[in-house]
Each structure stands twice: as C-alpha cells, then as structure tokens.
Amino acid sequence: MRIAVVGTGYVGLVTGTCFAETGNTVTCVDIDKAKVEKLQGGTITIYEPGLDHLFLRNLKENRLHFTTSLAEGIKGAQIIFLALPTPPGEDGSADLSYVLGVSKELGKILDAYAVIVDKSTVPVGTADKVRAAIAANAKVEFDVVSNPEFLREGVAVDDFMKPDRVVIGSSSERANALMQQLYAPFVRQGNPIIYMDERSAELTKYAANAFLATKITFMNEIARMCERLDADVDMVRKGIGGDERIGKRFLFPGIGYGGSCFPKDVQALSRSADEVGYEFKILRSVMDVNQEQKTYLVPKVKRFFGGSLRGKKIALWGLSFKPNTDDIREAPALYIIDALLAEGAVVTAFDPEAMPGVKRMVGDKITFAENQYDALEGAEALVIATEWGAFRTPDFDLMETKLAQKVIFDGRNVFEGPLMASLGYYYESIGRRPVKP
Numbered sequence: 001m002r003i004a005v006v007g008t009g010y011v012g013l014v015t016g017t018c019f020a021e022t023g024n025t026v027t028c029v030d031i032d033k034a035k036v037e038k039l040q041g042g043t044i045t046i047y048e049p050g051l052d053h054l055f056l057r058n059l060k061e062n063r064l065h066f067t068t069s070l071a072e073g074i075k076g077a078q079i080i081f082l083a084l085p086t087p088p089g090e091d092g093s094a095d096l097s098y099v100l101g102v103s104k105e106l107g108k109i110l111d112a113y114a115v116i117v118d119k120s121t122v123p124v125g126t127a128d129k130v131r132a133a134i135a136a137n138a139k140v141e142f143d144v145v146s147n148p149e150f151l152r153e154g155v156a157v158d159d160f161m162k163p164d165r166v167v168i169g170s171s172s173e174r175a176n177a178l179m180q181q182l183y184a185p186f187v188r189q190g191n192p193i194i195y196m197d198e199r200s201a202e203l204t205k206y207a208a209n210a211f212l213a214t215k216i217t218f219m220n221e222i223a224r225m226c227e228r229l230d231a232d233v234d235m236v237r238k239g240i241g242g243d244e245r246i247g248k249r250f251l252f253p254g255i256g257y258g259g260s261c262f263p264k265d266v267q268a269l270s271r272s273a274d275e276v277g278y279e280f281k282i283l284r285s286v287m288d289v290n291q292e293q294k295t296y297l298v299p300k301v302k303r304f305f306g307g308s309l310r311g312k313k314i315a316l317w318g319l320s321f322k323p324n325t326d327d328i329r330e331a332p333a334l335y336i337i338d339a340l341l342a343e344g345a346v347v348t349a350f351d352p353e354a355m356p357g358v359k360r361m362v363g364d365k366i367t368f369a370e371n372q373y374d375a376l377e378g379a380e381a382l383v384i385a386t387e388w389g390a391f392r393t394p395d396f397d398l399m400e401t402k403l404a405q406k407v408i409f410d411g412r413n414v415f416e417g418p419l420m421a422s423l424g425y426y427y428e429s430i431g432r433r434p435v436k437p
C-alpha cells in the first residue's frame, strides 16, 4: 500500500518506519526542512531503541521517503496518517491548529479517495472537526478514522510491531477494510483489531492513559500507607498483582509518573469532563497526588540531615522520566533538582541520555558528571530518580570509594533492603522499611 504520514515527531517516525517494514511504501511529510534533510540523509532525529536499524534499512530499500511538500507526500496515498503535535494550550486543552490546518490543506489537494487517520491524541469530537475541515474544500470522497497509538517510549517499536490491540474508530466500511489490510501483519498472533465509532476510539486513548496513571498513583498512596503502618509495598504489590483482575503490571510505586502522555492526558480528560459539566473527581486526586509524589523524597532527605540541606552535596542518578529514553518532559528529577536547590543543596547529576536536555534547562545551577561514579565524588547522599539498568547493578566497591557517606534515597526501589543492609548503607526507598546501619 502507499501510505503518507504527516508529522515526523516521535509517533510519526515510529509509525512510518514500522509500516515501511511491513512492505508498504511510506512518505513522511514535515514542514521542518532541516529535519527532513537529516532524515533523507539517513540521520534519525529521535532516540528510540531498535528504530534506527529499521529506519536505515527501509530508507535503503526505498520504501521510506521524506518530503516537506504535503502535495508530493500524499500523492497516490491510500491512507494518510496525521501524527501532528497537539500541545496543551494555555487553558490545558489540546491545541488542534496543526491538525486542522493540515486537514484544510488536504481538502484542497486530495485528488482521489483516501482515508485520513488521526494518530495524535486528540479530544473527543476531533474526527468530526477534521472531517469538516477537509470537506470545506474536498472535490473527492474521503473517510476520517481515529486510530490512537499506545506506544511506550523505549519499547515503541515492539509495541507497534506486536500491539496488544489495535483500535479503529470509523463509521465507514470502506475505510475499515483498508485499515484491516494495513494492520493484518501486526495482529497475526491473534491480538484483536477493535472496531468502534470515532468518538469512542478518541476516548479510549484518554481512558487507557488515565487508568494507568490512576493505577500507579493508587500504588503510590498504598506505599505511603505502608510506610506509616510498617508494611512492605513490594509484598502488597505481589499479593494483589496475583489477582488477574488487578494484574501484575504498572503496580510499581515510585516518585510519580512523568513523560509526554500521562500528565497531559490526565489533565486533558479532566478538563474535558469540566467542559461537559462533569467533575471527574478521581482524576483531580491523581494529579494532586502525583505532583506531591515527584518531590516525595526531598523531605526524607531533609529529615536525614536534621532539617537543613544547606551546602549538602547530593548526587542524583537519573534525569529522564523513565529509563531508555532521553525524554525529560514532566520528569520527577527536574522537580527534585528544583526542590533540592531551593533548600540550598549542591547537586551533581548523571544520566546516560538525558543530560544535554537538562543542561539546556538548568544551565550551571547543577554539575553534570561524566559517569555514574564520578557523580558520587564527595556526595553525602545519593538520590535515585530513574531506574536505568546500569544503576541496578553498580560496582558497590567503587561507590564506596567515592561517596562521603553511605546514604541512598531511592525513588524507584532499584535495590533490595537486605543487600543494602549487608553493605552497611542507610537506605530509604518508597513504601518499604528503611534500612539503617
């Protein structure tokens, strides 16, 4: 099939590359000339494990193309994906100007039937707006479909190639048949394509993310209870996760969810509830608890140092909102840095991927280390904000030679208490009993 993908951000690039990988001819369109030139030249513009390999292969085999011209990009395309940014406006609602702008253009240039697919996370009702924007100038028949993505950063290629399910929101048999053909290679293992109307598909995306954010937040509150009741959240987690109705996944307490999706989508769903005169109470709590959770470790650190962090040297491991990404959007580490600096602490950070981004934001307010061990030089405590693999099994002997004292505050529960006890650490984590030497 011939596919066009408009927008070469994170979702667009993963989508375009993965559709090329299954034998389609894909043209990705972006208005950013420099970005398109880079991509044409074989330089990938995002960090996503496994994607560069697929990207280069499909580029070489002539199935993946890039252009700045919308007209050229959609020429002959049976399906046109919109993977455009929908940034939150000042009031928190999604700004649809890119999506609707391109839709209007499409209306003018479409010269044969095509299916226009919304991939971006957009408020319920957007498919209708896209349809109207295209119809204003359209000379040919077209259909609009909502096909939300459920990609997790860091494992997006896997998520795309082997989706748990594919949601297609459409009211057209003709469009459904094309979508079915396109997605057939991805659901061979028997995972379902779920067909529904556009509005339900749009809401599905928000409901999925809000539910997962709520699940994490619930566990963060259980962790707080564990600390108060002298219980261990790891045990409680395993105990409840064994119930299939609850499930084992997404039950890990920590210093809150971040990233580009959960915070934005929870806020957007809550706002959209307000707009229709409904108060979505649980989401309000989720947002409040998550905000507190991001700096949950800071009072603990402060208490350890007798109430003041002035001049204390703190090492910080992890800046990205989760491992295997350089994404720092809504990353708890940024809030921790702010809170520590406000208390007068001196911070040295290390992250395998996210340091350039943080440097641009905080400048020289903190120091960036060459590696995870250098970050510990003279530190009176280590704070862990992201569970990168390299932090899980560190060289403890080397750590000891660097740290001024063996004190760890672990926001991601990467170490086991008994190990920390045997190594003689003071160790506090989330929802588990503190270890005191």
Ligand code: UDX
Residues within 6 Å of the ligand: 149, 150, 151, 152, 153, 154, 209, 212, 216, 249, 250, 251, 252, 253, 254, 255, 256, 257, 258, 259, 260, 261, 262, 321, 322
């Ligand atoms: C998420 C959704 O999973 C994905 O389906 C959607 O399309 C986009 O948003 P992503 O933002 O990449 O994906 O990250 P994810 O791996 O889901 O983690 C989100 C946040 O939750 C991270 O900050 C992570 O640290 C946190 N988290 C996750 C927990 O605190 N505990 C858990 O048990 C799981």
